[in-house]
Amino acid sequence: MAFDRPDLKTLISRTVTDITSRFTTTNNLLRRMVARVFGRVLAGLAHGLYGYVNWASLQILPDTQDEDILLRYGAIFGVTRTEGAYATGTVTATGTNGSVIPSDTLWQRSDGVTFTTLAETEISGGSATVSLRAEEIGDGTNTDAGETLDLVSPIDGVNASATIDSGGISGGRDVETVDAYRQRVMQRTATYFTGANAAVYKQWALECAGVTRAWVYENTPADGSVTLLFVCDDSNPIIPDANKITEVGDYIEEHTDANTGQLVGRAVNVTMVVDAPDEEAIDFTITPTPNTAAVRAAIEAELTALLRNDGDPGGTICLSRIHEAISLANGETSHIVSVPSDDVVCSSGAIPVMGTITWP
Numbered sequence: 001m002a003f004d005r006p007d008l009k010t011l012i013s014r015t016v017t018d019i020t021s022r023f024t025t026t027n028n029l030l031r032r033m034v035a036r037v038f039g040r041v042l043a044g045l046a047h048g049l050y051g052y053v054n055w056a057s058l059q060i061l062p063d064t065q066d067e068d069i070l071l072r073y074g075a076i077f078g079v080t081r082t083e084g085a086y087a088t089g090t091v092t093a094t095g096t097n098g099s100v101i102p103s104d105t106l107w108q109r110s111d112g113v114t115f116t117t118l119a120e121t122e123i124s125g126g127s128a129t130v131s132l133r134a135e136e137i138g139d140g141t142n143t144d145a146g147e148t149l150d151l152v153s154p155i156d157g158v159n160a161s162a163t164i165d166s167g168g169i170s171g172g173r174d175v176e177t178v179d180a181y182r183q184r185v186m187q188r189t190a191t192y193f194t195g196a197n198a199a200v201y202k203q204w205a206l207e208c209a210g211v212t213r214a215w216v217y218e219n220t221p222a223d224g225s226v227t228l229l230f231v232c233d234d235s236n237p238i239i240p241d242a243n244k245i246t247e248v249g250d251y252i253e254e255h256t257d258a259n260t261g262q263l264v265g266r267a268v269n270v271t272m273v274v275d276a277p278d279e280e281a282i283d284f285t286i287t288p289t290p291n292t293a294a295v296r297a298a299i300e301a302e303l304t305a306l307l308r309n310d311g312d313p314g315g316t317i318c319l320s321r322i323h324e325a326i327s328l329a330n331g332e333t334s335h336i337v338s339v340p341s342d343d344v345v346c347s348s349g350a351i352p353v354m355g356t357i358t359w360p
Contacts, residue, residue: 087172099157
């Protein structure tokens, strides 16, 4: 039976009754008797202790732990929180030849996000390529190519605005959310380690920075081999490039136990294939009611979440789930879905991604 924590009013009543029951005289019923004061003080102390015990009970298991306790608990199992990252990139600054842009020079985006110059740069031939890094970590600092940044403080001989180069300013990543980290800790504690196995390979892949989903297929593409596919949903594009695939593959090959320091990577008798899934865009034709920009945006957000949650390689996105996701959109009262007209079955090794939404 679950423990029922008494509230303060109940504790006061119990304590006062307990004290006054020890007296044999009739004055124990007086409204302002000192025993009632003592009873309220003791009840207040007990209420605080009950509160502490209640808090302590929530720190036992990871699904209810506070952030600091969860981080400590996860570290015991070798699950570390994914740190955030700074966005980096280059801009083309223009001005008078010989003008110098010092290191640590600040540039500012139109919304106030600032970037700092990484190295002193001199303008030659009318322009200079300046390396920058965002001052703060986070996905919100990533900036598309072609956008402009402005100098926070003017520099003689340097034009106030600079254009972000073709690669953009990228690589910024938010610190892993508590909820996402909690799920990884719970997944790790539910994983039974008997040496390297499918669950372990998936766990190791998810420990890599930026990796949000992973799938492991044993005896694929042949007996004695294991194929691991993964994506980075918080990156653009979500499909990892060759460098990221190599990074995750190396991490699994050279994985070290956090507690013992021993190398416990891929099993020696297993051929490990680390790769990215293919993309399969799903187009939608939806007539929502009301057909407003806000409702459209809410529907797109719900469908994006659906594709992420249900989007396994070679899996099926059920039409009923599509209708459900649209109905969950804030402000939507009814809708008609013309495309797709049936369940969407992805090709082997392909995950569904958002295609084009048509709003008749």
